Amino acid sequence: MSAGARSTSRSGLARLGFGELAEAESLIAELSDAAGLTREQLTAEASVAADPDAALEALARIARRDTAAVRAVAADSRAWTALWALLGASTGFADFYLRHPEELAALVTESHTLPGADELRDSLLESVGASDGFAADGGEASWNALRVRYRRMLARIASYDLLSDSPVDEIPAVAAALADAAGAALEASLCVARTRISGGAAGVGLFPREQVAATQLAIIGMGKAGARELNYVSDVDVIFVGGADDATTEAIGPSRVVDIATRLAVQTMRGISGTEIEPPLWEVDPNLRPEGKQGALVRTLDSHLSYYDRWAKSWEFQALLKARPLAGDPELGAAYVTAVQPKIWTSAARENFVDSVQRMRERVTEHIPPEDIPYQLKLGPGGIRDIEFTVQLLQLVHGLSDDRIRQRGTLDALDALVTEGYIGRTEASTFSTDYRVLRLLEHRAQLRKLSRTHLMPARPDELRVLARATKLDETGAGVWARWEAVKREVREIHVRLFYRPLLSAVAALPAEERALSTTQAHDRLSAIGFTDPAGALRHIAALTSGLSRKATIQRHLMPVMIRWFADGVDPDYGLLAFRRLSERLGNTPWFLRMLRDSSGAAERLTHVLSGSRYVGELMEWIPESAAWLDDRDLLRPRSGVALQQEARAIQTRHDNVGDAMRSVRALRRRELLRIAMWALVDTATIEEVAQALTTITDVTIQATLRAVRREIVPAQDADLDFSVIAMGRFGGAELGFGSDADIMYVYRANSVDPQRAHALALQIVTALRHYSEDHRVPIDLDAGLRPEGRNGPMARSLASYTEYYRRWSLSWEAQALLRARGVAGSVKLIREFMALADDVRYPAVVDQQDLREIRRIKARVESERLPQGTDPARHLKLGPGSLSDVEWLVQLLQHEHAHSIPGMRTTSTIEALRAAQEAGLVPAIAADRLAEAWRLSSRLRSANTLLSGQTSDVLPVDRQRLDGIGRLLNYPPRSATQVEEDYLGVTRRSRRVFEKLFYG
Template sequence: MSSRERSSALTALARAGFSELQSADAALTELTDLIGLPRDLVAGEASRAADPDGAAAALVRIARRDPDAVGAALHAAPRPLWLLLGASEGFADFYLRHPEELADLSARQAALPSAAQLRAELLAAVGADDEGFAASGDESAWVSLRVRYRRLLARIAAFDLGAGSATEVLPAVAAALADAAGAALEASLSVARTRISSGRAGPGLFPHEQVAATQLAVIGMGKAGARELNYVSDVDVIFVGGADDESLASIGESRVIDIATRLAVQTMHGISGIEIEPPLWEVDANLRPEGKQGALVRTLESHVSYYDRWAQSWEFQALLKARPLAGDLDLGAAYLAAVQPKVWTSAARENFVDSVQRMRERVTDHIPPGEVDYQLKLGPGGIRDIEFTVQLLQLVHGLSDAAVRRPGTLEALDELVAEGYIGRADAATFGQDYRVLRVLEHRLQLRALRRTHLMPADDDGRRVLARASGLAESGEAVWKLWESVKREVRDIHVRLFYRPLLSAVAALPSEERTLAPEHAHDRLAAIGFRNPAGALRHIGALTSGISRKVTIQRHLLPVMIRWFADGTDPDEGLLAFRRISERLGDTPWFLRVLRDSSGAAERLTRVLSSSRYIGELMEWIPESVAWLDSPESLRPRSAAALDEEARAIQTRHSSIDSAMRAVRALRRRELLRLALGCVIGTVTIDDLGPGLTDISQVTIQATLRAVQREVVPDDAQDLDFSVIAMGRFGGAELGFGSDADVMYVYEANGLDPQRAQELSLRLVAGLRTHSEDHRVPFDLDPDLRPEGRNGPLVRSLESYEAYYRRWSLSWEAQALLRARGVAGSVTLIQRFTSLADGLRYPAAVKQLDLREIRRIKARVENERLPQGQDPSRHLKLGPGGLSDVEWLVQLLQLEHGHAVAGLRTTSTLGALEAAREAGLVPDAAAERLTDAWRLASRLRSANTLLSGQTSDVLPTDRTKLDGIGRLLEYPPRSASLVEEDWLRTARRARRVFEQHFYG
């Protein structure tokens, strides 16, 4: 051969996928010499091999032993031979031991053998008769069995490797492998029967008729039971022994079990014992009752007794995939019928879900650290994550839904999707990833015909895996695919496997797992619904029909009903849920969030049954359900972010009406966010006041900008106008339902005074009109202005200066302590603040003014408390209430604000802390005042959240008190405790108030 021809030949080898070109060339040359076939024919299908170098080397080794067998196989069907030997060194070793078996591979069409064919061939290999006895009981029978099994395994592998898509044929291949394992066990059992039979009794031998009468059922567990077996996998089994009544009477149960045990031992040895032909796989009986310490074979009755009394949760999980695999199929069917009902009630055991979750974590924890990143099966994002997730969902929902009781992972996944327990997208990803992982596992095991689940650590191993699987074009690409699949699987596993809904479903009493109408009325009444008939109507409306939404709600509602029942007002909660569900229609994300999130469903039931205020808002803002999936979504948004959104709204809308509708919607949305945060616990009382203040301030700012564009003409742009927050609004201490106390100020800046006044009044009117919200009222209350309700609604800065200089009363200076500019001209706000500072922080306070403030406080207590109202229950004006704390702090601010800088703040608690630091109030007194102010503020907001109505009075109704207590994180049925806490806290605060305010 010339150098050019040789170079061309080597180039062809490189194109075919060979990497060791010189060695491959030599091997193919030797092979053609040995078998006498042209090189083109011999190597024509080499490019299809995952490892052409390995396949060529294997063919040479086999041909050296039997060139005729190799030549005939390559001539008849070269493709399956190159595919198989290129993917499996294990099969290369098999054909080296048995080159005559190549004839079967080349004579077969690329089709999977059926279960009946597998059984017939393997029984024929041992010469089994109609009674189930093999022709021989010596070691040669087992050798024959193992050789025939590998012949059949080669047919399955050739089909698998030659398929267009390995992931598509995976279920059929895995089922054929499980059928082959069952047939092998059946054949091995036939040999075992012959092996322990004798015409006379002796050690380990039993009369033929007794062996024939003994029944042994081999129950397949795990992947074998589910018909999703690997190429080389432990086959988990449980043995059940027995005999018919007549045989039991004549032989005795003890001897029957002895015979069955001997059969089981010999059957296992035939598969996995050391013989001339290597073992097939490990037969693992450790899933039997009591594990390794338990009897290898038990009667059906003994099994049932164990599962009734002693079995642990994981044992029922293992039984999920049980299937009669070999032996006496009638006994196997009886076993299955006896244990399956126990499997599907096991999830109702206490802490069942938690035990399954902990078991999965223990499996991961026991992986050697060096293997974690390579573990295809047991590692995070591996096969076990998918299998455990699917099994847990099956076991929990299979309590009441027989449709999901499927042994196979993929078929179970399909049913879980059909029944609405898993979203279509998650299931599709899970299913595809499972197929990919299983194909990788199959190719790894084919390589050496050894049980392994570790991804290759070397580049060459990954390259062969990529080519053998057809899933990637290079070793690097197959590793990237594996990493991507791991991330996807782990993400879905964590979301579904630790879904709180699972524990809740499992914990439901059996009578509450379905919504069947029988006795439903009484059950609803028993668990706390005051109007069971109404609740049944809502349930019927939510679960009637055949849509996917209805299907999912049918599964969700039994658990949600129980959660609603645990709330303050289950009837109101269920009604609100129905309204939200109807508003959202068939929106796909809604039920997906409730079903799949880490607690959104439970949070939703909690807020709806705790707060009418939230229920009414959520009905109009149903998309807020999605926030419950993310605690961050339930945190107050910053004032800057709110202002930016409000400005963006106004740029998108051309008319003031449409812009203000959007701004009102923004305010409602943020009020709901804060309300949800309060109930869920992501918003504290320290967050609430500023949060409500920010959204109120942003609403006023946006409204003022819009109104100014409408009202102020181009020739009056010099007019400055500002809104001054007063009271709790000025102090950033708003609660739910609080009015926004305000004053309005303008400065003409050369404009005609009368026109400036008229334009300012129009601005005020526009502000009040366009900020009105009939759903969540927003009252701009101007009653703290000079002269109160009798004074002008809006004044110029000069008018304020003149008034305060000549007519200001002590209460007006006191009101200014919480004045703070919130909207309009910044310059005007600064000037107004400077004016206010001179009044609210005077260098000296007249004793007459202090006496007047004390007199007004006493009059307020006497005159403004509602007639017939118990003063001790009034959170604002009652003894120890908000008014006591605020008036005392404001008195200290008036007296000492000029000298103590910390007192110059609009915040009540901020000023109180400054007074404590300055020694104006003892530490203990400040603590009692703070406790009272905080508790009153929390009770006030909780009362509004509960009822949806604003009230300053602590209810006397025990149910309402309990509801308020739950909102404040008291235990259930704490009405008396809530009441006692308030009365005690208020009494202590009142004593401090009287001592320091009047003293």
């Protein structure tokens, strides 16, 4: 071929959509020679392929294996078109035809229409030679034949879909056909299962054939399979119901009936999902059954109903919203669905209705990795879940009294909601179109590799293929823009359908309609989780009434924010705190701009306000902190250097200690708020939070000491050295929210008269305690760990400490020094004090009597220090296996071994524990259990304070508060029991380790 001819040839290939032109020319030449087809015959239908290059490469691979099969398809224009469409949209089908080139013949011989439910069932049953409910053979060959036939029918559905003029309009029919195909596959697999367990050919012969035949098994489709809205590759959620007639049950016994039905269910799932020669079709997921994974795989109808009547949670009824007989015994399946219908539609009347809806939503959604959010078709904002959840919630709210909206399918339910006046026609029409678009994008993404995915492609070349496959646009950029537009539109409608009626009730409706509308708004707020809907209505009215710029922006945002508040820990408090904040900042230009333009900041604001009274109360006094939520850098805790610089600048600006300390206290409050907001919004570890809290406490004490020393110590006594030593969790840089700051005070007179030096030191101590007091966020400078405890002098000279520790020190005092750390004052004095402390806390020779004394004191602490009436198992600090156990054990090991093991000379509990592990003093699994208990106890203490704004060392019994703590620790909603079980389990294991290593 001449260069000019090649150029013309290649330009023609480019017009057909090919990208790799040289490779395409080579493959066309190869195919033309092998199949005896002209270039024009080969490429006549290439333009229908979403990815012509991939389609051509697949054709070449298949032809190398079976040229005749390709030639036969090429002779039929309809089949040739369908093949190009399939191979161009799906590498999964390319692999299928490469494994089974003989299946290409079906493209020629079978209809190109969408197969109906009966045809699908007949074809798949025929593939396993089914007769009277049994397959001809119970071996793996039947399963492989079933899978091959299923993929043949799937190809027929896909080719119809891909070649339709408007695939977005075909979504309902295609999804229904896919659901019917899944039901047919389960029916055929069940036939194989019957043969397999009854000892047919290649069967395992567990039960007599007549008993298997008499046993009923109904397979109930849930989710998208039940609603006839299935994807190309999706988990198929099912529930199994077993049974038999009275005569059979009496003859073989009810337990044997269930046993047979269970074997049938297991083998049926294996036929679909197990590993065989032909790859699995999809996952059969039976985990929506009673008790989930822990429950019996198969129950009788009576057993199901008994469970639902006695034990089921509300979400379990809502999970049945789309239940439909999918395969197996039709009468038993119909009886099951009929029996559960009343339970579904009365579930909204339960007290925990909101929880049940949220639980159901959580069951069908997964945690989205941050990097996936921009690509999530199903779970992300504006995705499929927004539409489905909106429709389901409206159905459940109104379906209690209106049976006309009790539909399984999302689109059918939308039509019913429009007809009955629950949704406006324009909104529903847009929602319906967007749902089809999202489902089409999801379908094409799954077709690409015949694999389960809900992500938009990221690569430009894959976006181009998606655009051609969906016919939504010609370019990848265009289809991405369409997807972004749909997301925004879906999110807006999702919000408006639920929450705009609330605004009309409190702000916009005429007076004569207000009473009825307010009642409706009251009910809706109650339904989504507000415990005081009347109070919420008042707050909404206050925020949105009027013609001001503030009210206008709030009216636009409030529907969204109400949803976010409802998703939070305490929606009522969150809304109240937001109203207070808005009243302080509502007319501030930057605040209005942030609310309007930064949805991320607004959502984070609702999250922190509804999740923490600690944050809400501080934000009321520091309203400008709302701006941090719009900038991740501002939200992160500031460095110690930056805080020190600000503190020193404060003291430079103020002449007297009172003014300076007011500003230092404000600095501390601001930083504590920043840390709390950061802990709630970001994934900060307990160690990171503790370090940040310790840093601001260090800076506060340092600034306070500088200020009071300047005020109290005259120039002639400037030679006096004074330092503050951090102790306990403060010394270990392990502070939590609400923690005391354990400290000791040390001074050295130098040239100052000793008595005067002591008097000045006590004055400094008094001033430190006075000026550090803060009624908003108290800081308790607790000197109870000083020598002689609360009976000893508040401050001692370095010489006095030296003499005391040499002559009279007790074992607990040496133990207390293990976490001593200098934080403020004379650096030289701190260095000398720490050298003294090292001699005491890391002795070269350990007195075994001291170790026994530490153990004795620990036992006394357990019996005497717990508050009266407190359940020891719930005390986060002193309870068995909690903070005290871990810290005392680590400190005992440090006191005994740190002299010879330098790594254990640290004030950090976890660092010392890991050093002990590396030294072989603590087994690895024991160290892990201790660290886990220490971290969880620390996190629970801080979460308890953040949630309530009050310090408590006791794990609450109240379920709502316990659930709120769990939410702050990133547990899913309604996890009170899980939080409790996790803590009790972790501390129980920690206690066993403690008792073995501490007392053993």
